Amino acid sequence: MTPLKERLVQLEVLRYNPDTDTEAHFQRYEVMCQEEWVVLDALNKIKADIDPTLNYRWSCHMAVCGSCGMMINGEPKLSCHAFLRSYEGVIRVEPLAHFPIERDLVTAPDDFMEKLKRVKPYVIPKEEKPISEGEYKQTPAQLMKFRQYSMCINCMLCYAACPQYGLTPSFIGPAALTLAHRYNLDSRDGGRKERMEVVATKEGVWECTFVGACSEVCPAHVDPASALQQLKIVGSIDWIVEHLIPGGKS
Amino acid sequence: MSRKPLVRECPPTTWYFRQPRYLRYMSREITSIFVGAYCVLLVVGLQRLAAGPAAWEGFLLALRSPASIVFQFLCLIAAVYHAATWFNATQKAMPLQIGEDFVPGNVISGAHYAVWILLSLVVMFFAGVF
Amino acid sequence: MAKSHKPVVWFPFAAGGTVIAFCIPVIVLLTFLAALGHVPAGLSYEKLHAFAAGGIGKLVLFGVIALSAWSSAHRLRCTCYDFGLRADTLVATVLYVAAIVGSIAAALFLLRI
Known part of the structure; x- marks a missing residue:
């Protein structure tokens, strides 16, 4: 079996904490990912290894439940369906546009x-x-x-x-x-x-x-x-x- | 726990720069400026036609000014772009189901393109272009 | 909220959009050829006057101009809103009145031919 290819991915994630913030701001993360991962995998890795305070919604990881919608480089996408290999450079991740931000990437539906x-x-x-x-x-x-x-x-x-x-x-x-x-x-x-x-x-x-x-x-x-x-x-x-x-x- | 959702406004005058598809949409909408202005030209043309042969010849001569040539070239592009977007939309607005299956969208739009080209050729023939 | 009367303006918009798509490109092409100095025979005074003098010719010319004008007026109204101009009632009144005035003018000129 050939070893899986790894890649250092940079993500710029919009953060908002309703308890302390009045504005949202971007936070930069660098995380080692496997080539065939999706953006949601990268977020999961960040949450597990780097920053457990990061909030976002997800459930099925197979484009069925409709929970993990986010703006990825300005485009509305399911983050479980946004493959890292489709992106170069820093990937900008924001909560869904036009909805109030509850916390970080979580919006109020x-x-x-x-x-x-x-x-x-x-x-x-x-x-x-x-x-x-x-x-x-x-x-x-x-x-x-x-x-x-x-x-x-x-x-x-x-x-x-x-x-x-x-x-x-x-x-x-x-x-x-x-x-x-x-x-x-x-x-x-x-x-x-x-x-x-x-x-x-x-x-x-x-x-x-x-x-x-x-x-x-x-x-x-x-x-x-x-x-x-x-x-x-x-x-x-x-x-x-x-x-x-x-x-x-x- | 109290909620304090952060509302981010959609910028009312600059939103269309956010995604390329919005610019495509706006360019479709802007064709209406040229079509509307061209309608004014047509009404003026009718007025000149009603005013007699000399007035009509004057109108045809005025059409040959550089400004008019540029204007009409832009109108031509706008009208053709409008036509393409309109025919592409027909398959969405008027789907056709035969039995269980829908007629492929390309067939519906394609039929519109075919009729359009045919009609344009007929008009050009009767207008003596060829 | 009551049902909207938008169909009053939308239906002629949709009809006009179809007319623009099918008819306006070739009409622009004809006048563009004239602008370039190659006046098509059909745009000579005699030919065009004869066409516009007939009932069918009048009806076609009026239909194309009135529906195209209405359709572009309506689309321009939406475009003004899209550009951030929020005085929608004023914009709509000005544009629709312009389209109606243009159509009436076209009808009057046609009746004189």
């Missing part, structure tokens, strides 16, 4: 959680039926219609990438709106009308200007930008039906 709830991201059955009548059936084609949009892991990279969210924090944002679209498209669902009451507001899809950054950074290839463009078309057709077609208001 409260705003996203509240927005997620508002769009009702769950099936609201067209008609309730007792379990004895069996399951709500769906064809493969009906599943494929929304499957891509159901792959979201709530990592919030799209919010960190979206300048409109950064500029207008009341914007419901890419992931939550995409999930609204996902349930709107579900053949078993009857909740489109109540979701559109949230989606088709000024804070909803109309704040989006199709920058497209959300889709570029999404680690699960959900393509939120496409969902939002489709929601704009749906919302516009709804508006025409409600306002220009007699009897369309009901």
Whole structure:
């Protein structure tokens, strides 16, 4: 077996301690890493060997849980999915942009959680039926219609990438709106009308200007930008039906 | 334990320098300045056309000024760039599902490009370019 | 929060964006050729006047100009906000009014042809 190649990696990590700091500041670490490691491995090594006070979130280490999102050289990334070999020189690690910093690399996701709830991201059955009548059936084609949009892991990279969210924090944002679209498209669902009451507001899809950054950074290839463009078309057709077609208001 | 989250503002006038993709987005948006200005040129052109042959000849002559040539060259680049970004977006806004599968996005955008080129050639033919 | 009336401005923006993409590049190309001294035959007074005199010609020219103007006005409104200009109501009013005035002017000139 060939020995694993090692490399001295320099990281510049944004630190913030709410108990003592009023500003965040960068701290430089030098840590010996193996060539095939990811940024999260380097952070783990720092925490284990150099500085146990460093705070960050992570769990699965395999781009599934969506916990370890960070800005790496200014780009929203899952740190478990950011390979050291893709970077040269000092790697700058910051907490996800557009979210308040709780401590070091840990951000406060409260705003996203509240927005997620508002769009009702769950099936609201067209008609309730007792379990004895069996399951709500769906064809493969009906599943494929929304499957891509159901792959979201709530990592919030799209919010960190979206300048409109950064500029207008009341914007419901890419992931939550995409999930609204996902349930709107579900053949078993009857909740489109109540979701559109949230989606088709000024804070909803109309704040989006199709920058497209959300889709570029999404680690699960959900393509939120496409969902939002489709929601704009749906919302516009709804508006025409409600306002220009007699009897369309009901 | 009390919380004291640190809010970092997104700089409202300089945010687009943060990532190259934001600059790409802004360049797409800025095409609207050139298209809007070109619309003004078109309205002026219609006015000249309505004013008679002499006025129209004067308009065509005015088009040949160096400033106009530079302006129209920039408008051409802006219009083509807008068209490319618009056609690339069609596959996102209007996905097409046949049976279980979606038609590949490149096919949807490609069809738009094909129609665009065809339409442009037809217009150029009727305008007597060739 | 009530549903937004944004579709009123967004729908013509989307329609105009499509019109710009399909039509404006070739129109610019024609006037650019004229600017370079190679005036296409179709831009001669007789040919263009005959085209604009017809009902279909009027409709096409008006449709292209009005929708393109609206679309670029709307996009420019968003761009102003993106550049940090926060007086959105003022910006929107000025730009939309400019697009409407331009469209009305285009219609009046077309009716004179």
